Amino acid sequence: MTSRKGTSHKGTSRKSDARVTPAIVAALLFAVAIASALVRLAELLPFANWWQAAVNPDVGVYAQILVHDSFLPRLAVALLAGGALGLSGAVFQQVLRTPLADPSTLGVSAGAYLALALATVWVPGLAISAREVIALFGALAAFALVFIVALPHRLSPLSLILAGLVITLVCGAVSAAISLFYGMGLTGLFIWGSGSLNQNDWSAVSHLAPRLALCCVSAGLLARPLALLSLSDESARSLGLSLFAVRGLSIVIAILLAAFTVSAVGVIGFVGLAAPVIARTAGARRLLPRMIWSVLIGSALLLAADEALQQASRVMREIPAGAATAFLGVPLILLLLKRLHPAEVHFDLEAVPCNRRPARWLAAAAVIFLGLVWLSLSIGPSLHGWTFSTPAQAQALMIWRLPRLAAAAAGGVLFALSGTVIQRMTGNPMARPELIGVSTGAALGILLLVVSTPIVTPASQLLAATAGSVISLLLILALARRGEFRPDQVLLLGVALNTAFVALITVMLGTGLPRIYGLLQWMAGSTYSVTPMQAVIAVFVAVLGLAVTPLFARWLDLLPLGGAPARALGLNLSLSRAALLVLSAFMAAAATLLIGPLSFVGLMAPHMARALGFQRALPQLLAAAILGPLIMTLADFIGRVALFPNQLPVGIVATLIGGPYFLFLMRRRVA
């Protein structure tokens, strides 16, 4: 247990002693957790036998073995995992300079999850016997990718966060595809993904303890140089610090801490985020004390959460600890956003020569698009192999191929327009519509609907998605107004919403309820069951977007110039940003309803349009609105035929095309 001596700590000496200190927080959490554990222990075993059960249990007595092989290792694992995640989070937040970073930010959990999913499907025997090794491999492989992508940017915080996010999304898309194919067969994986701390021997503890100890010591040694990282890059460099080396080493240690933990106990959300934030809020300002308190608070937090869940399981079904801590984290993130000051430079806009013959290029793109549509409508596998239909035959197939294609293309138009607006508004070519959190809001709405009612109709789905996106939009508007809709803040809000959403899905999957699998289909962005009527509506909305967005072309030309010049040219910054945000959000919400929350088309289309030399707002909008549906048509075609008769959702295919494209761009572009 912790002592009270932390109260006299230097970092808090300014404040009065009556204030909350990290020691009080940790002590309180520990006290509650240990009291609960003692109550449960007393129910299992009389006090006289406690010592014997702990040290040398009688193999003939079930209760003694239960205490020794299940109760005690579970306590130990909670302490170890919580502490490791807390420390990992503290280091990440220091390196990435944002309190929103946590160990999963850099793709660790998603990578481990994907590796286990692949193993479960291909080598189920191995997935059972070598789970830790496989998960560890996946976690490290995902991080290695993030590292490679962020390397040209000298591991700058933003490059790490963005690369981590993209790899998380791509890994998530592949995992989702696997879940679609093998839904029920993956319940074991889903449970692992929701971070259950159940133990039935000491193997996880003896596996974790030495590795984590080594990482802790290394992190402690790095604390001094790491503390200087909170200065800006320039001033840290002027102190003779090898920024690159310190950043790289610290990240590797933090990653190892997280990867070991994830591989041993599964995905546990938000402890890594919450512990360092609580430590800092409670007064641990300097880095080394903050690291130490993060370990203790992380341990106490996870232990207390797990104890609370075990007490609660007397009256309800047991929830895995990782899932529960994820829920606790959502309000915490929203609180945090109020105090956020991300002072990060954006990627510079690339100077591309202006396109001299825009009309010719647009015409060429349009012809390619139409050709692709024709091909996609005519070609397809059937019972007797591939067939190419004549126009007359294709007419009969039209009803099956055209609606889904039209919906996918309409979604492509909307995401492309939405993405162009966001990218021009934020001046950030890496911004995507999903990042403003609106599509995530829509997905959350549908998720909650499916969980709360037994029968889901298309109409109620539409309603739930719209409600979800409007609520998250209002939330973002309310929170972002404070910062004059500063682009980076809006993006971070989106990241936070995404994180919460992923946690929620994980929990749902962990329940093992069959109806969740049907939902996965939509999550993955499927246009599979689109009716002709829905397709007509989708095209109508896309045309509407095409008609309205060009009206904002002047604002979109001015905003990328930056705040001051735009204002000098007579632009009301708050008003124009809010209006564009609303426009972009509504288009993103409509697109999400069509093709699900996942897709990179909103990033790719505007970016390719710029790369082709469409610099000004209007040409870029038009070019993106052709390229977007082109990508989606291709994705729809691939999804329909690649694994026939099985069908890959268009959102997953688009993510698999767009994710690598994004990473390639990031790697090439040196900020």
Next chain:
Amino acid sequence: MMRRRPLLGGLLASLAPLRLLHAEGFAAASQAGAPSIAALDWGLAETLLSLGIVPVAVPAPSWYDRYVVDPALPGSVVDVGLLFSPNFELLRELSPDLILTTPGLQAAVPMLQRVAPVYSLNLFQAGPDTLAISEQATLALADRIGIRAEGDRLVGETRLVLAASRQQLSGRVNGPVLVASPLDDRHVSLFGANSLYGAVLRAVGLTNAASGIGGEFVIAGLETLGGYADATVVLLETPAAPGMAKRLVSSRLWQTFPFVREGRLHLMAPVLGSGGLPAASRFARLLGEALTGEGSSSP
């Protein structure tokens, strides 16, 4: 062997191969003009087979083979894709007379109706009268296809199988029975009264040890099994975690469970938990075999 087995047990034993023959007979008939039906759910497919009709199309048949096992799916059945996204174009090519779905596939119904008439029904619904619902749904299905007599036969046969197992098990099991299924090396599903397994336990006159479970099933830590001190445990293998049940046996905690020490643990082959009457029969039959140690394979 026969002399120790109760009369109904013998009847049950002779029923199993008979039913298979029956299905084969109808497979031949279906080519001769029986209705061609696509069954977009494994429970529907097994029921259809037991009604004597071979479906033309079933999603993910390789998974049917692992989850349902019996009645076996003939090789002629076409794979129409994934469980929640059957391939419309392929279905159109097969042009069945009728498409059977569950309410879970609601979103696809408008498009499916362009292929053929759609009949949507729930053969399994978690609740206190699962078997009654399943019987009604089976009869409704038989009515819809116009083979009421086959429906009555299947309901009757299922009742016979349950009664046979009841007789076979009567007086042979002391204390309650817990049905569990391993998910990984630390977690199991425990099946409550509202599950298909719970319904069968009731029908064959056994007490469900997990009577406190409200829903169909709960996922619990392995250690909770030790709390069922007086229970006989039936550990259902799942196709999802092959060989897991055997793996658990090696842990020390497992060895201290009362039902392991006292020899009240029985491993059992997979049974589709969301199936209809054929799944209930299969579970009852396997249960009788496992708990009495008598196989019913030799007539």
